[in-house]
Amino acid sequence: MSESNFTTKFLKLFGIDNQGHSRRDYLNIWVPLISVGLALILGMIVIAASGRNPFQAYGLLFGDSGLIPGGPAWRREFAELLIKSAMYIATGLSVALAFKGGLFNIGAEGQFWVGAIVATFFGYWSPVAHTFGAMYIALGSFGWIAQLLHGAICIIMGMLAGGAWAAVAGYLYVKRGVNIVIGTIMLNWIAWFLITSWLVIGPMTPPSQTFTSGTFYVADTAKLLRIMMPTRLNTSILLVLLAAYATWFLLYKTTIGYEIRAIGYTANIGMEAPRAQGINISRRIMQLMFLSGALAALGGTFFILGMQYQFPNTAIMGYGWTGIAIALIGQSEPMGVVLAGLFIGALRTGATSMQVANIPKTFSDIIEGMAVGFIAMQVAVRYYLVKIIQHRRARRDPPADQEAAA
Amino acid sequence: MNIAQINLTIAQMLDYTMPILFAALCGVLSENAGVVNIGLDGIMRFGAFFGLLGAFFSHSPWIGLLFGIAIGCLVGALHAFITIRWNGDQTVSGVAINVIAVGLMTYLLEFVFSTTGYSPQIQNYFGAQAYRVHLPFLAKIPLLGAFSNLSFMIWFGFICTVLMHVLLYHTVLGLRIRTCGENPKAATTLGINVFRIRWFAVVAGAALAGIGGATLSISSFSGFSDSMPNGVGFIGLAAMIFGKWTPFGALGAALLFGTGQIVQSIIAVTGIAPKLAPGLTLILPYVLTLAVLAGFVGKSIAPAADGLPYYKEQR
Numbered sequence: 001m002s003e004s005n006f007t008t009k010f011l012k013l014f015g016i017d018n019q020g021h022s023r024r025d026y027l028n029i030w031v032p033l034i035s036v037g038l039a040l041i042l043g044m045i046v047i048a049a050s051g052r053n054p055f056q057a058y059g060l061l062f063g064d065s066g067l068i069p070g071g072p073a074w075r076r077e078f079a080e081l082l083i084k085s086a087m088y089i090a091t092g093l094s095v096a097l098a099f100k101g102g103l104f105n106i107g108a109e110g111q112f113w114v115g116a117i118v119a120t121f122f123g124y125w126s127p128v129a130h131t132f133g134a135m136y137i138a139l140g141s142f143g144w145i146a147q148l149l150h151g152a153i154c155i156i157m158g159m160l161a162g163g164a165w166a167a168v169a170g171y172l173y174v175k176r177g178v179n180i181v182i183g184t185i186m187l188n189w190i191a192w193f194l195i196t197s198w199l200v201i202g203p204m205t206p207p208s209q210t211f212t213s214g215t216f217y218v219a220d221t222a223k224l225l226r227i228m229m230p231t232r233l234n235t236s237i238l239l240v241l242l243a244a245y246a247t248w249f250l251l252y253k254t255t256i257g258y259e260i261r262a263i264g265y266t267a268n269i270g271m272e273a274p275r276a277q278g279i280n281i282s283r284r285i286m287q288l289m290f291l292s293g294a295l296a297a298l299g300g301t302f303f304i305l306g307m308q309y310q311f312p313n314t315a316i317m318g319y320g321w322t323g324i325a326i327a328l329i330g331q332s333e334p335m336g337v338v339l340a341g342l343f344i345g346a347l348r349t350g351a352t353s354m355q356v357a358n359i360p361k362t363f364s365d366i367i368e369g370m371a372v373g374f375i376a377m378q379v380a381v382r383y384y385l386v387k388i389i390q391h392r393r394a395r396r397d398p399p400a401d402q403e404a405a406a
Numbered sequence: 407m408n409i410a411q412i413n414l415t416i417a418q419m420l421d422y423t424m425p426i427l428f429a430a431l432c433g434v435l436s437e438n439a440g441v442v443n444i445g446l447d448g449i450m451r452f453g454a455f456f457g458l459l460g461a462f463f464s465h466s467p468w469i470g471l472l473f474g475i476a477i478g479c480l481v482g483a484l485h486a487f488i489t490i491r492w493n494g495d496q497t498v499s500g501v502a503i504n505v506i507a508v509g510l511m512t513y514l515l516e517f518v519f520s521t522t523g524y525s526p527q528i529q530n531y532f533g534a535q536a537y538r539v540h541l542p543f544l545a546k547i548p549l550l551g552a553f554s555n556l557s558f559m560i561w562f563g564f565i566c567t568v569l570m571h572v573l574l575y576h577t578v579l580g581l582r583i584r585t586c587g588e589n590p591k592a593a594t595t596l597g598i599n600v601f602r603i604r605w606f607a608v609v610a611g612a613a614l615a616g617i618g619g620a621t622l623s624i625s626s627f628s629g630f631s632d633s634m635p636n637g638v639g640f641i642g643l644a645a646m647i648f649g650k651w652t653p654f655g656a657l658g659a660a661l662l663f664g665t666g667q668i669v670q671s672i673i674a675v676t677g678i679a680p681k682l683a684p685g686l687t688l689i690l691p692y693v694l695t696l697a698v699l700a701g702f703v704g705k706s707i708a709p710a711a712d713g714l715p716y717y718k719e720q721r
Contacts, residue, residue, distance in 0.1 A: 046510075050517045104497050106444070176700035179708070181444065181497055182647065183699070185640055186692040192637075193688040315633065318508070324501050360516045365509025373484075373502035376494035 031381050032329045032340070035374035036367075043367045047359065057357045065350030077349055079231030083306060085345030086236035087112075090299030091323025092341050093240075093247050096332040098292040100251055101260040101285065102267025107169060107184025108296040109320025110191035114165045115158035115297025117195050119304045120311045121204065122154045123218025132221040150221040155239075155301045162297020163290040165191065170289030174282035180289075188320070200313050214312040224306040236302040241338065243298060248334040250291075259284050296320065318365070325368040328375045344368065409548050415668065416552035421533075421626045423664030424563040425450070425635065428618025429642020430649065430656035431570055432611040437651060438574060439607030440587040442713040444500025445485055446615040447639025448507030452477045453619025455511045458525055458630040459518065461623075467532045470624045471617065478616020479609050486608040490601055493715040512632055525623075525630040532557045532625035559617075559625040566614065570653040583607050587709035590716045600716050618642065644695040650706045663691040 044054040062068065066081030091108045098105035105111075122128055132150040136143040169187055172178035204215040224234035251257040262274040263281055271281055299319060304311065326344055330336030344364070351361040374381060429446050436443045443449075456477040461470030481503060488494040488502075512522075519525050531537065539561055544554040574580040582603050585593040590600045622638065623630045641663055648662075649655025669687045698706045 046513070050513075106497070106501070172696065172700050178696065178699040179713075181442075182643070183696065185444075186644060186696045189637060189640060189692045190689045193692075194686075197688050198686060321501065321505055321508075324498075325505060328498060358516070360512050360522070362509040362512040365505055366513060367509075369502050369504070369506030369509060372498060372505060373488065376488045376498040376502055377492045379494065380492045 027382050027385060028331055030385060031378045032331055032336070032371075032375060034381055034385070035371045035378075036329060036343070038374050039367045039370035042370050043363070046366060052357060052359065057354055057359055060354050060357055061347070061350040061363075063350070064353035065346035067346045075228070076231050079228060079233035081342070081345050081349045082233055082237040083302075084348050085341045086240040086306075087299040087302050087319055088322050088326055088344050088348075089240045089244060089338055089341030090302065091296050091319050092326030092330060092337040093244055093334060094292045094294075094296035094299075095320075095323045095327035096330060096334065096337045097247055097251070097260075097295060098288060099327055099332040100264045101288040102264035103170075103173075103180050103285065103288065103292075105166065105169075105184055105289065105292045105296075106181050106324065107166060107188050107293075107320065108299075108323040109317070110184070110188035111162040111166050111293040111296035112300040112303070112319045112323075113191050113195050113316070114293075115162035115300030116304045116316075117199060117204075117215075117300075117311055118161040118297075119154040119158035119222075119301035120215050120218060122157045123150075123222035123305065123309075124216040128153065129219035129221070133219060136221050144225065147221050147223070147225060150219070151224055151305060154218070154222050154305055155298065158301035158304075159294040159297045162300065163292075163294035166293020166296070167286055167290040170286040173289075174285050195311070196313070196315075200311055204311070214310045214314075217310045218305065222305055223309060224302070232307075234306045236306045240298070240302070243295060244334045244338050247295070251334070256284070256287070260288055263288075296323065299323070322368060325372045328372055409551065412549070413552040416549070417556060419661075419664050419668050420552075420556065420560045422667040423660045424560050425618045425621045425626065425638045426642050426645050426663055427563045427567065427657060427660035428614050428621060429639050430645035430660055431566055431653060432615035432618065433643055433646035434570065434574075434611075434649075434651055434653055434656050435583070435614065436608045436611035437646065437712050438587045438709055439583045439604045440590060440709060440711040440714065440716070441486070441489055441604055441608050442496040442500065443485060443608065443611065443615075444497050444643070445481070445503030445507075446500075446612070446642060447635060447637065448500075448504035449478055449481045449485075449612050449615040450619035450622070450635040450639045450642075451507040451511050452481050453616030454623040454634045455514060455525075455619075455630050457616075457620025458528065458623040461531060462526070462528050465528075465530050467530055467537055467624045470531075471620055474616040474620030474624075475613045476616075478613040478619070481616070482609040482612020485612065486605050489715065490604050490608070493717065496713055496715070511630075515630065515632060523632050527629045528624070529628075531628040532559050532621075533628060557625045559621045562617075563621075564657075566617075567653045567657045574653065579603075579606075584709070586716075587711055590711050594718065600718075604716070615639070615642075641691050644691050647706050647708075648691070648695050648698055651709060659691075662694075666690045 044058065047054040047057050063071075064073070064077055066074065066077035066079075068074075069078075091112055094108045094111065095105050128150070132146045135149075136146040139145055165187060166184070169178075169180055169183040172183045173180045200215055205213065206216055224236055226232060226234050227238070251261065259274065259279045262277070262279065263271055263284060266273050275281060303316065303319070322344060326337055326340040329343070330338070330340035347364040347367060348361075351364040354363055355361060429450060432446050432449070433443060453474040457470040457474035459470070460473030461467045464470070485499055485503060488499040489496045515525060516522060537558060538555050539558055541554045544550045574584065582593065582598050585596070585598065586600050586603045586607075593600050593603070618638070619635060622634055642660070645656050645659035645663055648659035649657070666687055
């Protein structure tokens with residue numbers, strides 16, 4: 001079939017092999033595309049229903065999203081797109097990796113905050129910050145080595161903390177039977193109140209500041225290196241692409257990845273097969289949650305070391321939830337997550353300039369939410385898609401008996 | 407603290423309790439029928455905004471309450487359509503509702519009131535003196551005095567809890583709802599239409615979450631703020647679990663968690679322990695819930711078929 005061939009080639013471009021699966025598998029790539037398309041159309045209807053010009057709004061949305069080269073502000077917008085995408089891809093990978101093992105990590109949000117607060121701490125904590133500050137001066141023109149090392153320590157510590165936070169939910173799941181969705185939601189709010197109602201207004205605030213000012217700022221050596229002056233684009237996008245590659249490699253080229261997928265495939269039917277194979281399921285699930293949490297925390301460290309340089313005393317909500325949307329749109333494949341993350345990053349970058357047309361920037365949340373809604377209804381999307389395809393085929397080459405009847 | 411202050415504190419605690427209770431009751435009804443509703447935080451956001459909208463334009467909180475119920479039913483129907491009609495993943499559908507609620511309410515707030523962050527304040531809300539339930543004979547009695555001058559929504563919350571208990575444990579419909587949550591296959595063999603029961607439970611439950619949202623914006627407060635419901639839906643989810651999926655359990659948990667919310671202000675007012683970080687009291691509901699689920703404190707077990715889509719032909 002022509003559709004099948006096209007899709008096979010398309011998937012192969014991204015290193016995904018869909019041979020040996022059922023022919024209907026090419027729908028996998030059309031479901032998220034159609035969902036996003038339908039969400040964009042519904043978004044237009046929402047804008048039109050509130051008496052605004054949807055074409056002008058979408059012109060602003062995509063024109064300033066950084067996706068289309070050209071224009072005076074394009075470099076800045078492109079940089080913003082990549083900075084935002086880096087964080088979303090990180091949380092998206094986190095959720096996607098857990099999905100592959102049959103787990104719904106709804107706690108990427110909390111793991112993101114834990115990573116962020118720990119990265120902040122190691123960014124300003126004087127023993128670390130002074131060491132690297134002295135090193136930076138001593139190394140002279142090789143000062144970037146100190147910057148790399150300090151940044152790496154902040155990121156690694158943040159990832160370890162975020163991973164440990166998620167592993168708590170994994171432990172409670174395998175040892176005490178606590179549903180992973182409920183466990184991670186509860187841990188989200190525990191993290192949220194510990195950070196915003198204690199750390200950020202207490203122990204981590206400079207004494208002279210008012211309690212609305214957030215934590216200490218991280219030392220200059222902890223900030224991520226900028227790679228495209230004069231924009232604030234930093235190394236986060238490179239790091240997250242590396243993380244995406246590592247996730248793909250882990251899933252498809254290692255034994256652990258195979259075992260994770262085996263657990264994921266059979267998660268709804270008791271995991272008998274992987275157990276019979278001798279896979280230590282409890283251990284793998286805890287490891288998987290650790291890795292998933294570490295990836296979400298990676299996004300949190302980008303947020304601090306690349307954008308804010310401190311943990312602000314304002315709500316920084318939504319990165320984890322957006323990560324869920326991205327993992328679903330990307331169909332839990334690392335490559336799909338990268339593409340979906342870039343798309344959502346573009347949407348969020350462009351949405352800020354929609355405010356010119358009196359449309360709040362949370363408009364991108366509406367699009368995301370509706371896309372997720374359609375993916376939740378993917379049974380329906382597939383059903384009508386197959387119907388349309390069959391209808392078209394029947395019209396193109398009508399069955400022989402019908403021809404005879406005619 | 408004198409009696410008047412204690413009474414005031416209790417009334418304030420009840421104000422915090424009710425949104426949590428309505429959210430928890432939403433969870434109790436829909437999860438007993440076997441449908442997980444993570445989206446109840448989003449439904450509360452819908453209810454809060456539309457409740458205020460109705461009250462603002464009609465100058466009557468009753469219309470606002472009806473708006474809250476209506477929008478709750480509508481969003482609940484969406485959740486039911488995705489998860490029951492098309493067997494969609496219940497958690498994914500809930501996430502979609504939450505994310506849409508965040509974006510759409512901010513959009514509508516800007517569109518209807520041309521403001522960001524806060525809606526205009528309203529005069530006619532359930533917390534206003536004219537709309538309170540006055541029981542003067544209680545005013546002189548210690549402790550019970552707190553109940554002499556409460557918002558209608560607080561009494562409504564207690565009534566709903568009792569009604570829910572009667573519905574679930576003393577009616578045929580309740581037995582059917584619980585059967586659908588425990589063993590839908592058995593329900594089908596007894597001639598119960600599992601889909602219809604689940605539709606009812608999800609839509610009616612979502613109506614309660616809508617009421618809970620309206621309670622926030624037109625009873626506890628007199629306006630909508632963009633940060634609403636500020637995680638109340640998730641505390642409600644925790645209260646439902648802590649209350650072991652029963653209406654009275656949910657009431658008890660909601661009262662406990664509501665108290666946890668104002669411990670902070672009690673500390674601030676009385677200066678008992680100014681050094682205690684507020685974050686440490688606010689995490690209490692979630693830590694307790696995890697402890698109960700993990701079996702460290704009692705044990706809380708979900709209905710057996712909770713969260714599983716039902717396929718009629720599947721064995």
